[in-house]
Amino acid sequence: MPELPEVETIRRRLHQVLPGKQIVSVEVFHPKSFTGEIASITQQPIQQVTRKAKVLTIELPTTNIVTHLKMTGQLIWKHGDQRVGGGHPTADWIQDLPSKHTRIHYTFDDGSSLFFNDQRLFGWMRVMDAQQHQAELAKYGPDIIDDEASAEYLYERFQNKRVPVKVALLDGSIVAGLGNIYVCDALNKAQISPFRRTHTLSLNDVERLIVACKAVVELGIELEGSTTDGMYVSIDGMAGGYQTKMLVYGREGEPCYNCGGTIAKEKIAGRGTYFCPDCQV
């Protein structure tokens, strides 16, 4: 599922191919997936593709196509047999687009296409002016990989909270871009229990935690995301590589790489949580 590394991988690849292209037509197959005036996004060159938190934005001269993939959203770009990136396995189903899960199909002036697929319909693409775009991004705290997301910042935000630290890390208004996979791994790397209440963490704990969070997310970006169930792929159908490096996520019953303890799985705030009961305290 797309977390920051997955969305960033998609952003980088879209940014390689989209700038300069003009949208010539848009087919909306599901009204829930798209809002905005199609006429407002055609016949003008795409400027750049940006990301904040898990929100992806295709910037046009006068407006923006703002995108949230939620859990099952995919963006696939096709131009004949041309591919961007390479070397990794490519999903074969991209040959058959649009599919039953394709919600939007953009056609560009060079004949290439962008497909928005979304099995569960939670995701969206919305045309927003600068002010609306700004308001959307203002919901989120600093990206976990930004310098602004410092130990001092997080420590201060933790002081007046008593939720389990795992819940706080998943709260995008505190720090943006972390999802279940990278939070579980970061807590293991920092040797902090996901159950620890935020206000009980020392500044030293928070320093270890923020370093671990940045490290796992940066590794995730380097490996171009994680694909645990085949759902996440980049714009050419390419799977990620982080799933082979996961520390605890999905490893219930297997040994902790840090101490050899047995990885446990419990629920925190309704979310499956993997951790090592022996070295995460």
Add this chain to the structure above:
DNA sequence: TTAACTGTTGATAC
């Protein structure tokens, strides 16, 4: 067959 589970966020109620 039915229920639980999947993950991100917004809405709602305390």
Add this chain to the structure above:
DNA sequence: AGTATCAACAGTTA
């Protein structure tokens, strides 16, 4: 305001 729970939806697993 902080916290907890549920809902949006569809498909897969128990």
